[in-house]
Amino acid sequence: MKILMAVHHLPPHYTGGAEWRTLRTAVALQERGYQVRVVSIESIKGDPQAGLTWYDEVYQGVPVRRLTFNLESAPDIFRWKYDNPWVGAHIEALLRLERPDVFHMIGGYLITASALDAAARVGIQSVVSLTDYWWICPRISLLRSDGTLSTVPVQAETCVRCMAEEQRRFRLPGKFLPGLMDLYWKQQHERAKKVGDRLDYLLGALNRTQAILCPSVFLMSMYARMGVRQELMRYVRQGRDFPGLTPEQLVKKASPVLRVGYIGQIAKLKGVHVLIEAIRRLPGVPVKLDIYGDTSAFPKYTAELQRLAGDDARIRLAGTFSFLSETLQDLDVVVVPSMWYENSPNSILEAFAHRTPVITARLGGMAELVQDGKNGLLFAPGDAADLARKIKSLVDAPEILARLQAGIEPVKGIAAEMDELELVYTGLIGQPPNVLNQATHARI
Numbered sequence: 001m002k003i004l005m006a007v008h009h010l011p012p013h014y015t016g017g018a019e020w021r022t023l024r025t026a027v028a029l030q031e032r033g034y035q036v037r038v039v040s041i042e043s044i045k046g047d048p049q050a051g052l053t054w055y056d057e058v059y060q061g062v063p064v065r066r067l068t069f070n071l072e073s074a075p076d077i078f079r080w081k082y083d084n085p086w087v088g089a090h091i092e093a094l095l096r097l098e099r100p101d102v103f104h105m106i107g108g109y110l111i112t113a114s115a116l117d118a119a120a121r122v123g124i125q126s127v128v129s130l131t132d133y134w135w136i137c138p139r140i141s142l143l144r145s146d147g148t149l150s151t152v153p154v155q156a157e158t159c160v161r162c163m164a165e166e167q168r169r170f171r172l173p174g175k176f177l178p179g180l181m182d183l184y185w186k187q188q189h190e191r192a193k194k195v196g197d198r199l200d201y202l203l204g205a206l207n208r209t210q211a212i213l214c215p216s217v218f219l220m221s222m223y224a225r226m227g228v229r230q231e232l233m234r235y236v237r238q239g240r241d242f243p244g245l246t247p248e249q250l251v252k253k254a255s256p257v258l259r260v261g262y263i264g265q266i267a268k269l270k271g272v273h274v275l276i277e278a279i280r281r282l283p284g285v286p287v288k289l290d291i292y293g294d295t296s297a298f299p300k301y302t303a304e305l306q307r308l309a310g311d312d313a314r315i316r317l318a319g320t321f322s323f324l325s326e327t328l329q330d331l332d333v334v335v336v337p338s339m340w341y342e343n344s345p346n347s348i349l350e351a352f353a354h355r356t357p358v359i360t361a362r363l364g365g366m367a368e369l370v371q372d373g374k375n376g377l378l379f380a381p382g383d384a385a386d387l388a389r390k391i392k393s394l395v396d397a398p399e400i401l402a403r404l405q406a407g408i409e410p411v412k413g414i415a416a417e418m419d420e421l422e423l424v425y426t427g428l429i430g431q432p433p434n435v436l437n438q439a440t441h442a443r444i
Contacts, residue, residue: 001425002035002100004124006091008110010040010064016265017346018131021238022106026062028418037098039091041110042066048073052086065094081112081138082198088114095122101429107131109140113205120208125428128206129213129236132343135202136226138163138195143269143340152225156196160188163195203227210428213421215344216365222341234424239417240349242325249325250355252332257286257314258395261331263324264347266293266317268301271337271361276308277384278391279315285395288314290331292321328354332401333394336360336370339382344369353411357404359390374407 007022008014026036046053046068054067067090074080087110095103095118103119104127105111119126133142138159142150145166150158206212207229213236214220220233262275272291279289295302295317302317309315321327328334334351336342341364348369351358358376360366370376377393379386394401 001102001429002037002098003029003102003104003425004037004039004091004095004098004100005104005106006039006111006115007106008041008108010038010059010066012059013042018107021131023060023062024414025106025418025421027060028414029421030061032418032422035100037063037065037100039065039067039094039111041068041087043068044071044110046070052090054090078194078198082108082202083114084110084112085114087112088118091115092118092122095119095124100124102127102425104129107134108202109134113202116205116209126209127211127213127424127428128209129215130219130223130343131215133222133341135206136199136223138198141269141340147339149340152222154199154226156192156199157186157188159195160191164191207232211424213424216368218341218365218368219343234420236417236420236424237344237412238346238349239412239414240346240353241414242350242353245325245353249329251329253330255330255332257288258391258401259330259332260287260289260391261292261327261334262289262337263292263327263334263350264336264345265297266291266295266302266305267298269338269340271339271382272301272305273308274337274339274382274384274387275335276305276315278387280308280310280312281384281388282392285392287391287395288316290316290318292318292327294320324350325354328356331356333376333391334358335387335391336366337387338363338366340364342366349411352408355405355408357401357408359387371407373404375404375409377404 005022005026007018009016009019011019011023022038026038029036048070052067052069054065056063056065058064067087069086071077071080103115103124105115106129108128116126116128132140134140136152136154137150139145139162144150144162203226209232212228212233214223214233215236215238217235220235223233224230260279262272264270266272275289279287305317309317328351334347334356336345336347336358338345338361343365345366348358348360348366352375358370360370360376360378361381362378363381367378370378372378377390379390
């Protein structure tokens, strides 16, 4: 079976969760005997006169086509951010040339729904893996520019105001003259129509696919409430493998203090500031906090975190790390304090695989993975005081930490995820799983 996959970015220059997941999936499918090719966007800041350019390479054994174009030169940037005819035409030509059995798109950002239209024109079965809310939210996260969470169903008028108030000239009047600005935004019919057109087109494109994969039940429910056909959606949690992980590495090193850790992106929507504020609310408590992540991506936010930490020696912005297992062996608990509806965070799965309990916000897919009192603790989203209470409870009663650790169940591996994905593919084209795959399973 031949599979063409598409994703907004791919390593080595881009290393987010969707990027690594796409690469892992492509490698795993190749190991099962599938022919896999990946298309990704390398840059949206190319030569404005060159149109769309591309080059092919083999990366970690996977054939990859990397596309470059200049998004700012598009005749209608807003439209092209969700319906890019350059990308659509290129993928259509590639589909006609390669004739894969399935076109599988991870996410939607930058590739855009024009690729799904291309697959439909060529007559190729299409699968979409949802990773976030890009299809229903231009900001991707459903987190509004004022820091509050959107609810579904999303309203175009609300989106227009949210996007405009990213700019200071709209944000300040909204703060000081709310009544007047409410009236103003109700009159912005043309802007609302553009957002409504985006929503109608993208939801229609999803409903014309043959399968939609969701890594959490929460994400699936959000899209269902937006009108995506439930019979198309399938729950497929991502798998994670940790080769080389030994039983010895699952044993925590001794420590006189509670070691709290954060692992992930250093960005405001991730709520790292909430975690620092929680620790600052516990003066004199024997606890230390190590924050792991790239501090250079959002320097203003990093500066804000450094200011919040002040001279508290218990708090350390540790930067990136080289070895996940060694890092987690030195942590008693991982905190995931995100402010948005996270879907299926890798950081939680990584912690559980290393028998490390998690404290996370009672929100989205995070609360789906972490069962309060069993394998972790939940706190009110954005509430530093509540998070501080949860952390202190582990200091005051160490037996709670041991109980939570004992409640952690095994994390699904990549092989199990590929089994589920393979059933989706073969179900669409009416073929049994690959013979190579069957033989491999027979040996296990």
